[in-house]
Amino acid sequence: MSFRTILTVLNGGKGDAASLETAYAVASLADGHVDVMHVRPDARGYVDLGGDAMTGDVYVSLMESLEAEIATNARTARATFDAWIEGNGIKVVDGPGSAGQVTATWRERSGTEDNVVAGESRLRDVVILAATGEEGDSVRSGAIEKAIFDSGRPLLLTPNAKALKDIGRVAVFWNGGAQAARAVASALPLLQVADAVDIMWVDEDVEEDYVLTGLVDYLAWHGVTASVKRFQPDERLIGELLMDEAVRGGADMVVMGGYSHSRLREFILGGVTQQMLDESPIAALIAH
Numbered sequence: 387m388s389f390r391t392i393l394t395v396l397n398g399g400k401g402d403a404a405s406l407e408t409a410y411a412v413a414s415l416a417d418g419h420v421d422v423m424h425v426r427p428d429a430r431g432y433v434d435l436g437g438d439a440m441t442g443d444v445y446v447s448l449m450e451s452l453e454a455e456i457a458t459n460a461r462t463a464r465a466t467f468d469a470w471i472e473g474n475g476i477k478v479v480d481g482p483g484s485a486g487q488v489t490a491t492w493r494e495r496s497g498t499e500d501n502v503v504a505g506e507s508r509l510r511d512v513v514i515l516a517a518t519g520e521e522g523d524s525v526r527s528g529a530i531e532k533a534i535f536d537s538g539r540p541l542l543l544t545p546n547a548k549a550l551k552d553i554g555r556v557a558v559f560w561n562g563g564a565q566a567a568r569a570v571a572s573a574l575p576l577l578q579v580a581d582a583v584d585i586m587w588v589d590e591d592v593e594e595d596y597v598l599t600g601l602v603d604y605l606a607w608h609g610v611t612a613s614v615k616r617f618q619p620d621e622r623l624i625g626e627l628l629m630d631e632a633v634r635g636g637a638d639m640v641v642m643g644g645y646s647h648s649r650l651r652e653f654i655l656g657g658v659t660q661q662m663l664d665e666s667p668i669a670a671l672i673a674h
Contacts (some may be wrong), residue, residue: 388575395423395503395508396466397526398459400546401516406470407549408515408542408669413488415575419479420490421510424463425499429453460494467492500528507537509520512572514542518656534644540572540673541644550639550669556580557632557639559625560587560601560613565643569673570601573641574608576671583612584635586628590619633667644674 394409396402408419414450429452469489471478479489495502507513513533515526533541544550553576560566570577585601605612615635617627625642632640 390416391512392418392420392509392512392514393423393503393507394420394514395425395499396463397424397499398462398466399526400594401544402466403470404465404544404546404549405514405516406466406644407551408517408544410470410474410476410488411549411551411553412512412514412542415579416510417489418481418489419488420476420488421506422490423493423495423502423506424496425497425502426456426460428496429456441649449652451672456591476585498528499526500532503529504532504536507533507539507541510539512540512542513537514544516544516546518528534672535674539665539673540569541544543670543672545667545669548668552638553580554638555582555584555636556639556641557584557586557628557635557637558601559628559632560585560648561643563643565674567643569641569643570605572673573671574610576639577605577610577627577641578608580610580639583610584615584619584632584637585612586615588617588624588627590624595635629667637668639669639671641671644672 388643392409392413394405396405406420406422407421412418416502429449437663467490474488477487477489479491483489495506501513503513515530515533517530518527530541533539542550556573556577558566558570558573558577558611560570583605585605598621602612602614615631617631622630628642629640
């Protein structure tokens, strides 16, 4: 198993460069291909069409401003892509082939980022997105949620300021559940090249039989040597506790399930967790 086809979506924001560098590092493991997309939204989608008080002149001015911003974002995204191609000597191709090196394709789509991500990622091995970067970035937050829960593929969420260039230490957030197992299986291409792998769990969040019997051996069958770190619950959310400990332990990336009905769901999408989407401290591979 390897990540041969990778999707990353650029929005003209500060996280684009980190997404591309992460995509290059992942693609380099198997001479993979990176589909780089930019989604141009319809400016009318940002305007409250029910606002009867908006005059014609105000509406026109607002639309012109939004369209100018959309055009600027598109140019910025393409410029970042071009610089990445040139800086890494990446071959641009139109379709599948055996180039014997990392290849890439640039595509522009019209629509909404969340729907494009959900649809396009289903025929890719992994989708790589930057964290939102700004509190309240509902567009990117929506795309991240779609990638986790609607794509059927793993999401590699990258911090805006730090690309995942070297896969040194990886922390696996484990509770024995189906989502965690799927995340581990999805992450195998990265776990197999990591320098160190830590299996981490909080006692109250685990399915005990599965935690204590098997994951170390399962990974060993795939050539991965892992250590075990277990923690007692405290006042923090489960996910917050594990992330704090992963960062403290020097992890470059975490692997975690996209939980629908666990307390970790709070960590991924709500409340305290918004900080991870806004300012993700380290990369996270998430699968549902």
